[in-house]
Amino acid sequence: MLKKFLAGVALAGGLVGGAMASDSPYLTGREQLLMLADDNPAELTLWRGEELFHEVRGPKNVSLERCDFGLGPGVLKGAYVRMPRWFEDAGKVMDLESRIIHCMKTLQGFTDEDDPVARKHSSDTREADLVAIYTYVASQSNGMKWNPPMNHPMERLTRNAGEVLFHRRAGSMDFACATCHSTPRKRIRLSFLPVASNVEEWSKAVSWPAYRIGHGVVRTSQHRVRGCYYQMRQAGIQFGSDASIAIISYWTHQAQGGVATLPDLKR
Amino acid sequence: MNKQNNIVGHTLIAIGMALVSVTLMAGCAQPRPDTQAERDFSRLSPEAYAEYLIFRSGSFNLAQETQEGGTAADRMAQDVLQRMCSEARNRPQPEMAVRIVGAARDSIVYPEGGIQLGDWRQGAELARSGTGFRIGHNVDDHSRPVGGNCYACHQLDPDELGFGNLGPSLAAYGALRGDSEAVRRFVYDMIYNPHSYFPCTQMPRFGVSQFLNQESISHIMAYLLDPQSPVNVRHSR
Numbered sequence: 001m002l003k004k005f006l007a008g009v010a011l012a013g014g015l016v017g018g019a020m021a022s023d024s025p026y027l028t029g030r031e032q033l034l035m036l037a038d039d040n041p042a043e044l045t046l047w048r049g050e051e052l053f054h055e056v057r058g059p060k061n062v063s064l065e066r067c068d069f070g071l072g073p074g075v076l077k078g079a080y081v082r083m084p085r086w087f088e089d090a091g092k093v094m095d096l097e098s099r100i101i102h103c104m105k106t107l108q109g110f111t112d113e114d115d116p117v118a119r120k121h122s123s124d125t126r127e128a129d130l131v132a133i134y135t136y137v138a139s140q141s142n143g144m145k146w147n148p149p150m151n152h153p154m155e156r157l158t159r160n161a162g163e164v165l166f167h168r169r170a171g172s173m174d175f176a177c178a179t180c181h182s183t184p185r186k187r188i189r190l191s192f193l194p195v196a197s198n199v200e201e202w203s204k205a206v207s208w209p210a211y212r213i214g215h216g217v218v219r220t221s222q223h224r225v226r227g228c229y230y231q232m233r234q235a236g237i238q239f240g241s242d243a244s245i246a247i248i249s250y251w252t253h254q255a256q257g258g259v260a261t262l263p264d265l266k267r
Numbered sequence: 268m269n270k271q272n273n274i275v276g277h278t279l280i281a282i283g284m285a286l287v288s289v290t291l292m293a294g295c296a297q298p299r300p301d302t303q304a305e306r307d308f309s310r311l312s313p314e315a316y317a318e319y320l321i322f323r324s325g326s327f328n329l330a331q332e333t334q335e336g337g338t339a340a341d342r343m344a345q346d347v348l349q350r351m352c353s354e355a356r357n358r359p360q361p362e363m364a365v366r367i368v369g370a371a372r373d374s375i376v377y378p379e380g381g382i383q384l385g386d387w388r389q390g391a392e393l394a395r396s397g398t399g400f401r402i403g404h405n406v407d408d409h410s411r412p413v414g415g416n417c418y419a420c421h422q423l424d425p426d427e428l429g430f431g432n433l434g435p436s437l438a439a440y441g442a443l444r445g446d447s448e449a450v451r452r453f454v455y456d457m458i459y460n461p462h463s464y465f466p467c468t469q470m471p472r473f474g475v476s477q478f479l480n481q482e483s484i485s486h487i488m489a490y491l492l493d494p495q496s497p498v499n500v501r502h503s504r
Contacts, residue, residue: 090302091302091303092302092303093303153309154303154308157308157309157311157313157316160313160316161313161314161316161317161320163313164313164314164316164317165317165320165321167353167356168317168345168349168353169345169349169350169352169353170342170343170344170345170349171342171343172335172342172400172471172476172478173400173471173476173478174348174349174352174471174472174476175471176353178356178357179469180433180469182357183433186431186432186433187431187432187433188419188420188431188433189418189419189429189430189431190428190429190431191431193433226403226404229403230401230402230403230404230405231401233342233400233401233402234327234339234342234343235327235328235329235331235339235340235342235343235402235403236327236328236331236339236402236403236404237326237327237328237403238325238326238327238328241320241324241325241326241327242303242320242324242326243320243321243324243326243327244326246317246320
């Protein structure tokens with residue numbers, strides 16, 4: 001049923017594409033998804049995330065309100081579109097998901113074994129706290145332009161290594177990310193592929209968190225990176241690893257100047 | 268060429284070892300969190316840092332066993348073709364293109380007794396299926412047949428709606444071209460190693476990587492070329 005619905009959307013996108021404002025079949029398909037859905041179910045996740053963010057939790061009995069996402073403790077507006085970035089206190093370039101975990105550990109005293117840190121992704125039966133908090137913090141950048149800082153040398157090296165990784169072919173299928181995200185107007189099966197050099201398409205493509213209709217839950221950037229390496233038949237990438245942050249740094253920088261949709265709705 | 272690659276490889280390994288030992292020493296003196304700040308990456312090129320990220324930063328689960336019998340680290344290591352095409356951003360200069368085509372031709376192993384067509388019904392399944400060789404968080408079980416996922420990139424049976432277009436349409440492929448020795452050989456070469464005609468193509472090397480075995484290739488070829496196959500039947504009538 002859901003598959004049929006998605007197929008219908010993809011085909012309709014192909015047929016009426018010319019009549020829509022954008023001539024990008026990827027973006028036209030997205031617009032139709034948004035029109036067909038009454039609400040974005042990610043709103044529920046966002047509200048839960050807001051509560052969790054302000055709730056006094058963990059061994060140290062504090063909220064996340066003093067967490068610094070790069071613009072100063074507690075500043076959420078526009079913080080996400082300016083990540084990944086260098087954090088002096090951690091001595092690392094971090095993306096939003098790693099930064100939330102950092103604050104859960106340092107401010108709230110959670111450990112790697114505690115469920116709020118250990119559970120990285122949601123399932124049908126259980127939504128991860130991390131995903132909810134991520135959705136709330138990200139939503140505070142909705143409608144803003146992606147603009148990750150490139151001042152610190154590690155920010156630049158991380159982005160540049162991400163570019164190398166993006167083009168690096170390896171594995172049983174000889175794939176690189178570039179194999180599927182370089183040629184305009186192409187599809188894998190029924191899915192139109194966003195092109196990394198097209199800011200309009202790419203700023204939408206990297207708009208995570210998104211409620212994924214096919215999964216029935218909200219997904220994150222880290223989840224997308226894992227899925228892409230999985231489909232490429234390459235090694236399993238570790239959550240929050242430096243390589244995953246390099247990919248996210250490059251993909252965010254490619255979206256620079258394009259508008260972020262947070263949270264988004266995806267297939 | 269080979270020698271040069273070896274030198275580059277060794278330099279990278281040397282840099283990597285230097286990095287590792289710096290970290291180890293820092294770790295002995297004073298247990299501290301593993302941060303980027305305490306290592307000096309500033310002299311690394313993006314390429315060298317990317318190699319470090321893949322092989323020595325703990326970013327990938329490299330120890331995981333793969334279906335073909337090695338580890339995930341082997342999957343991440345590039346062979347010559349993968350490296351050349353990545354560096355050339357898949358647009359090789361003419362001289363390199365000629366070299367790639369030559370090496371690709373040499374890589375092709377033909378079945379004993381010539382290229383035979385198998386059973387198009389099994390070929391249809393294999394052309395649809397995207398199962399095979401995935402590792403990471405959900406390892407593909409190879410007691411099920413490994414598919415070529417041709418529909419991800421190609422139209423084949425014109426009645427099938429779920430097809431991609433990264434590659435050209437292959438609908439009515441046999442009906443339009445026939446089933447001569449030359450056609451069979453071209454299709455076989457394309458499946459085995461498509462760089463023999465299209466250097467740095469997006470299409471995988473299904474034979475070289477042993478993603479598909481000889482039997483599967485023969486079934487998929489029947490799906491493309493057999494006049495009874497749904498790929499061709501509508502056009503032939």
